[in-house]
Amino acid sequence: MNYSFEYIDIILLAMIAGFIFLRLRGILGKRTGFEGKTPAQFKEVLKNIKVEQSRQPNEKFDDSAKQEFLKGAKIAYETIITDFSDNDNKITTSRSLLNAQIFNQFNEALKQRSARGHYAEITFIGLNSAEIKEHKKIGNILNVTVDFIAEVITCIRDKDKKIVSGDPEKIKKIYDTWVFSRDTTSVNPNWQLVNTLT
Numbered sequence: 001m002n003y004s005f006e007y008i009d010i011i012l013l014a015m016i017a018g019f020i021f022l023r024l025r026g027i028l029g030k031r032t033g034f035e036g037k038t039p040a041q042f043k044e045v046l047k048n049i050k051v052e053q054s055r056q057p058n059e060k061f062d063d064s065a066k067q068e069f070l071k072g073a074k075i076a077y078e079t080i081i082t083d084f085s086d087n088d089n090k091i092t093t094s095r096s097l098l099n100a101q102i103f104n105q106f107n108e109a110l111k112q113r114s115a116r117g118h119y120a121e122i123t124f125i126g127l128n129s130a131e132i133k134e135h136k137k138i139g140n141i142l143n144v145t146v147d148f149i150a151e152v153i154t155c156i157r158d159k160d161k162k163i164v165s166g167d168p169e170k171i172k173k174i175y176d177t178w179v180f181s182r183d184t185t186s187v188n189p190n191w192q193l194v195n196t197l198t
Contacts (some may be wrong), residue, residue, distance in 0.1 A: 061142060066132055072191065073146050073180060074130050080193065081152070084110070085122030099181070099192045117159035125151035125171055133177065140185045143194070148176040 061069075076097050083094040084106060091098065091106050098106065113120070128149040135144040151173055155166035166172070179195040182188075 061135060061137075061144075069144060069180075069191070070130055070132065070146070073144075073178075074127055076180070076191070076193065077127065077130065077148055077150070077176070077178070078124055081122070081150070082124055085120045085124075085154075096190065097193055099194045102193050102196070113156075118156050118164055121153075121155040121157065121166075121168060123153040125153065128173070137184070140183050141181055142184050143179055143181045144191075145177060145179050145197070148174075148178065150174050150176070 076094070080094040080097055083091055090110060091103060095103065128151060129147075130149075131147050133145040133147050135142065137143075151171050153166075153168060153171055155168040156164045158164050177197040178193055179197065180191040181194040182191045
């Protein structure tokens with residue numbers, strides 16, 4: 001008789017445990033709100049929104065955009081001038097800042113300088129000013145012409161270290177007019193030097 005009571009106790013305990021388990025699962029197992037997974041029907045919509053946002057061009061060239069452009073143009077100017085003065089006979093650091101035509105022109109000038117046995121000593125002192133002369137948009141391409149006034153110490157020497165041109169002790173003021181360009185529909189925000197008018 002005692003055995004039958006033990007079986008009944010076990011069954012009752014099992015039923016109570018099952019009841020508690022079902023209650024906990026009913027309460028804790030419910031999903032409420034967003035749990036980190038995007039429903040399948042929204043994944044494609046979100047993907048398209050992100051793509052459209054990234055493709056939206058910044059076509060405004062207002063005062064704020066001009067100021068940002070000039071900051072980059074000043075850095076680009078110094079980078080290109082310094083790179084051209086290096087004596088490794090090729091453009092390296094400023095490659096991405098030049099379009100193919102200017103890149104080839106600069107490299108050709110470096111090759112000719114090297115063929116003559118000449119090398120440059122150029123110290124960039126600083127920019128006195130950088131001003132936008134004009135900007136024109138042709139189709140999707142925005143061209144911006146900038147007048148630069150800078151100070152450098154420049155000297156060209158031959159293979160015997162004799163001075164061919166310039167003065168290693170004198171600061172020289174230089175005036176450059178460069179044209180930068182970019183495709184306003186491109187997600188790439190970088191500008192490239194496309195022409196030098198000096």
